[in-house]
Amino acid sequence: MRRQLILRVLIVGAISVGLLVPSGSSATVAPRASPSGKTLAGIALEEYRQRRERVMELIPEGIVLLSGKTEEEDNEVEQKFRQRSYFMYLTGVEVPGAILALIPKGYGPEGVREVLFLPPRNPARERWTGPKVGPEDAVAEFGVQRALPTTAFESELSKMLERTKVVYTVVPSGPSARFSREHAFIERFLQGVEVRDVRPLLAELRRIKSPAELALLREAVRITAEAHREVARALQPGMFEYELEALVMGTFLKHGARRAGFPPIIGSGPNSTILHYQANRRRIAAGDLVVVDIGAEYEYYTADITRTYPASGRFTERQRQIYALVLGAQRAAEAAFRPGQTTMRQLQEVARRFMRESPLRSRDGQTLDRFFIHGLGHYVGLDVHDVGDYSKPLVPGVVITIEPGIYLPDEQIGVRIEDMYLVTETGLVKLSAQIPSAPEEVERWMARGTRR
Structure with a gap:
């Protein structure tokens, strides 16, 4: 009862989000939404959207790429999955292996500004780890503008980089940085790109609590x-x-x-x-x-x-x-x-x-x-x-x-x-x-x- 009361308090004031609808695309894209009151981990979808919008306002040029945690990082059975905090802050998404792209100036004919990439559903694996949200349901579930399978990441990234060669992401530091998952993620798009650390910007946003x-x-x-x-x-x-x-x-x-x-x-x-x-x-x-x-x-x-x-x-x-x-x-x-x-x-x-x-x-x-x-x-x-x-x-x-x-x-x-x-x-x-x-x-x- 106490948890339900808290969640009701959190969703008061959530407003609807108007998003672009592409034409001729096989991707899942958000229609104009009506207020749903939906929350993820106690935070309204609208608040996550506002956080992403604020990040795009503060990025003068380039795009933002963030990789979520994978199940392999927690070795599946050793501990419960916990999403990376930066990724959670902007999405509320707890699906392992997710990738978020923010494109402040938009890309493609529809001018899409945010894309969530999720692994395709794997029924056999889900027998072990439980049901997961796939890209086909992600727009409704997470309130993002577009959702695509992670198998499309490289091809879509090349389109996003047609207007810019600057990528903001989490840049690991320290002696073990080059062995980190973040470093491996950066290597997927490093060629011909200027990589900038997005952590200081996100840290300042996270410092003030809503x-x-x-x-x-x-x-x-x-x-x-x-x-x-x-x-x-x-x-x-x-x-x-x-x-x-x-x-x-x-x-x-x-x-x-x-x-x-x-x-x-x-x-x-x-x-x-x-x-x-x-x-x-x-x-x-x-x-x-x-x-x-x-x-x-x-x-x-x-x-x-x-x-x-x-x-x-x-x-x-x-x-x-x-x-x-x-x-x-x-x-x-x-x-x-x-x-x-x-x-x-x-x-x-x-x-x-x-x-x-x-x-x-x-x-x-x-x-x-x-x-x-x-x-x-x-x-x-x-x-x-x-x-x-x-x-x-x-x-x-x-x-x-x-x-x-x-x-x-x-x-x-x-x-x-x-x-x-x-x-x-x-x-x-x-x-x-x-x-x-x-x-x-x-x-x-x-x-x-x-x-x-």
Whole structure:
């Protein structure tokens, strides 16, 4: 019922799309559409169309080519298929092996501006992987202007490149770039073409979240809050970290999440000082701190929220001091924020200064900002560490985390507190405010559980 309500909210205001109808073509092409209210992964078809239109407005010349993920990349049986985030952002299409072409100036006699290429239906393969949408149904299903089989990609591409030799696509980087699927895709059209990276443009568009995206993020936060609640109720000395991981994943799926946005981090005792610890195999001991860094992914949008719990139900004096300092650093960053002016780097310095000015010290006398060894936060959206320029001021519509931490390996004390925030015209809105973070509130939350 809750999911249905959210989807009804998302589709309010969707408008019809008028598209060109070609003549004499065997391709599937959109007629003038009436309002359908159809959504893909919680986003209205009209919003996907508007995103594609915006990309074409921002491309001064050339065409855009994006390749979707293939089933072979996930080895079919090893994990659930998840479409590439850039491709999902512009299409909502989860069919493996899809290709999107955007042609701002149009091509062919009909001036077609967008084409979705899909693999032809394969009934024998679908016995293994399930029914897929083929090119013959794609226009109605996905709201694109034209749909063709992927077997026609090269011949159609040659027509698209008659007016331009500039292609915008995802250009991979790093030492393994030339072995990537993206590189293999670029090699299909590289000859005689100038290739430009489309990622900076798409990253800037993705940085600002729409009302529909915010609704999905809020639901991801709600589900993650439920998982934190279950952890707080169940946590006790003698449990294994993986028992809490199982509880987290079960809660995610029970409440409608597709998957975790990233592998759950359940770090107890010495593992609480390891930033991205993922083994989750240790038995939790009395007096441990347990860092629980988790995020549910709801319709491709993920949460990312961290709490640090005392395994025995109450913080020791030293743990409470460190915890209070981390929480104070987070609140100092919140208070310093100014919409449209503040950058993530400036917030980082606020948090570090707060720690540096504290009278608390490590065992060897160092100020505790020396043990804050990661960034203060990041963008969140289709990816847990979402795309965007961190040097730019944070403007309304951006969603970020603020996650200070202090890690003292020689004391086996690691504390991280992470919340999600929406930037508005008037300041920050804490999306994860329903999860307690003050130390006394955390202790009361844990005491309500069935602790033995």
